[in-house]
Amino acid sequence: MARILMSQASVGPEEEEALIRAVRSGWVAPLGPEVDAFEAAICERTGREHALALASGTAALHLALLEFGAKPGVCVVLSSMTFAATANAVAYTGAEAVFVDSREADGNVDAELMIEAVRVLQGEGREVVAAIPVDLFGRCADYDVLEPALGELGVPVLADAAESLGSMHRGRPAGSFGEAAAFSFNGNKIITTSGGGMLVSDDGDLIRRARYLSTQAREPAPWYEHTEVGFNYRMSNILAALGRAQLSKLDEFIARRREIREMYLEAFSDIDGLRFLGRSEEVDGSTENCWLTAIDLGGHVGVSADEMVAHLDGNGIEGRHLWKPMHLQPLWERARVFENGVSEGLFKRGITLPSGYGLTNGEVERVIGAVREKLDRA
Ligand SMILES: Cc1ncc(COP(=O)(O)O)c(C=O)c1O
Numbered sequence: 001m002a003r004i005l006m007s008q009a010s011v012g013p014e015e016e017e018a019l020i021r022a023v024r025s026g027w028v029a030p031l032g033p034e035v036d037a038f039e040a041a042i043c044e045r046t047g048r049e050h051a052l053a054l055a056s057g058t059a060a061l062h063l064a065l066l067e068f069g070a071k072p073g074v075c076v077v078l079s080s081m082t083f084a085a086t087a088n089a090v091a092y093t094g095a096e097a098v099f100v101d102s103r104e105a106d107g108n109v110d111a112e113l114m115i116e117a118v119r120v121l122q123g124e125g126r127e128v129v130a131a132i133p134v135d136l137f138g139r140c141a142d143y144d145v146l147e148p149a150l151g152e153l154g155v156p157v158l159a160d161a162a163e164s165l166g167s168m169h170r171g172r173p174a175g176s177f178g179e180a181a182a183f184s185f186n187g188n189k190i191i192t193t194s195g196g197g198m199l200v201s202d203d204g205d206l207i208r209r210a211r212y213l214s215t216q217a218r219e220p221a222p223w224y225e226h227t228e229v230g231f232n233y234r235m236s237n238i239l240a241a242l243g244r245a246q247l248s249k250l251d252e253f254i255a256r257r258r259e260i261r262e263m264y265l266e267a268f269s270d271i272d273g274l275r276f277l278g279r280s281e282e283v284d285g286s287t288e289n290c291w292l293t294a295i296d297l298g299g300h301v302g303v304s305a306d307e308m309v310a311h312l313d314g315n316g317i318e319g320r321h322l323w324k325p326m327h328l329q330p331l332w333e334r335a336r337v338f339e340n341g342v343s344e345g346l347f348k349r350g351i352t353l354p355s356g357y358g359l360t361n362g363e364v365e366r367v368i369g370a371v372r373e374k375l376d377r378a
Helices: 013-024 033-046 057-067 084-093 111-123 143-152 204-214 237-247 250-267 305-314 342-349 361-377
Strands: 050-054 075-079 096-100 128-132 158-160 180-184 197-201 293-296 336-338 350-353
Touching: 013 237, 033 050, 033 197, 033 237, 050 057, 050 204, 057 084, 057 128, 057 158, 057 180, 057 197, 057 204, 075 084, 075 111, 084 096, 096 111, 111 128, 111 143, 111 336, 128 158, 197 204, 237 250, 250 293, 250 361, 305 342, 305 350, 305 361, 342 350
Parallel strands: 075 096, 075 128, 096 336, 158 180
Antiparallel strands: 050 197, 180 197, 293 350
8 A cells, every 4th residue: 555645745737837838938047937927926825025936945034034133142032843944044144043932722832932032032131133933834823912022022023934825814824924934845835846935025125135145145247246145045947837836726735635634623523632733714814724734642641642653654654743842952952942841742742644635535534544543542
């Protein structure tokens, strides 16, 4: 039986056509009309005024942080429960990464704790140049609380929306929060360019500067003139064509991932102690793109995340631990953290289940059967 994967990319004839179109247009070098059109399409989808297509979501975070003034001697506060890329982007700038723990409901950053972290750091005379809430597994962070409070404290919000394209929070689309937001289009995301990312903002100067840094900081001169260190971070025209084809199917991708989540919700509704970290229905204008479905096995004494992942693996199914919090990573053992124990608990008890667009109902049933088998035996 074929192995059931977590979140496989789904590409078809539309993507093939888009790639051929880009190749035949002669715009094979980086940049070109597909890049411009992809940026415009993301602006339209997110309601942002400006977008910059880049080689990765990590590059988008890195450039935004540089624009916010991240450098040695200053701090950036960020969600601890995230993929390494969020913290790596801070490390590239030399700024001090200060981690903030999660809230129990969904693993997203504890907004009050993030605000307190900024207050404490500022009280110590430290400069906090940015705060990065992460939209975990596709569910937007609590921007209602974060945006006004951090605004008052003078700290720009950089939303890590790598996982949340297409989600809504209280009537506003993911990526529209904060001074800037970063998307990822890597291979396992809700849409993919095989590798890529996008920085979005309403601040034209910020995007202009980031654009300049992303193309080796080349000055407008007839020769190659440079006054700053730049990066080779732009997205290629060919990959942008792929991105446009994928973006045109985003709603279809979300609808199928939502159906899969609903199948899991229904199948596990009778299991005491099994909890979902997100939902499928709309509440208060908030919807999730259902990128990955995450469950907390907490109430089930005797089944840890580790055991469930191993059991699924033995059944040819890819289950994954939730992101191991950054403050528990050996790399960051000396980092400062504002901790409440929540993300550590979620990491021990939580897993994500296969959620890809291309999964058949039969495959989802296989996952459900395997999870139930393990819980019933516990
Ligand atoms: C939360 C989060 N932030 C940042 C990234 C980095 O994106 P990329 O892989 O495109 O660099 C990812 C995905 O990989 C992610 O899941």
